Amino acid sequence: MSDLLTISAVAIAILMLATWVVSVIVDDASIVDVVWGLGFVVATWAAYFASPIDTTTDRSLLMLILVTVWGLRLTGYLAWRNVGKGEDRRYQQMRKKSPDSFWLTSLFTVFALQALLMWIVAVPAVVTQGSEGTLFWLDYLGTGIWIVGLFFETVGDLQLARFKSRPDSKGQVMERGLWRYTRHPNYFGDFCVWWGIYLVALAGGSWWAVVSPLLMTALLMRFSGVGLLERTITRRRPEYEEYIRTTNAFFPGPARQRT
16 A cells, blocks of 8 residues: 555656646646646556556446546646636746746745645545455445536536636626535535545545545635635625625535625
């Protein structure tokens, strides 16, 4: 198991180092977001190929499918949304603080940091590649929660993309479809995906891998997700304050009456 974790760490390090080199060449650190989902796919496949043949079970194959489908969908969507659109404002602000040395500091403050987070979150997917035993109800429960999460992510992203494509949507707040029940259906979807993945790992005996969904939950709800996005959005879109009053931040629920 420790060998699989080491191999996944090396795979992630190679991917992120290569991505950093490309970011320096194109002068755009935003590409780190595009490879976020891909990194989990690479880590899981590396562990799959490194795992002994006799421990490649239905559970390890199930995990491989879950992570691959989720990771490639996210990577494809972010590539379609971000590539060619310029550097994200988050990285522009970081670049302004150290314009001459950002190319180097970004290796540690952006790429190495995300590589570490990726490796920790990927733990249940990686260790399951060495899991023995047959599938049972906990695996199916985890898969069901994963399906719910993928639905919220995919449909939420599609609805938002369609909304933004409308000329009259500029400066407006998306509050239709899934966005009527939660301000962040894509983040809630990510939450479900990784708790579902953890349950599959738990079915294989890796209870301690709970650090993965706990970390992902903290990132989504407090740091890089809801907390970061809503920190300044009301200054850019005053209507968002009303949206906050009527719509749940994270977990879906019925919309509240407008005041």
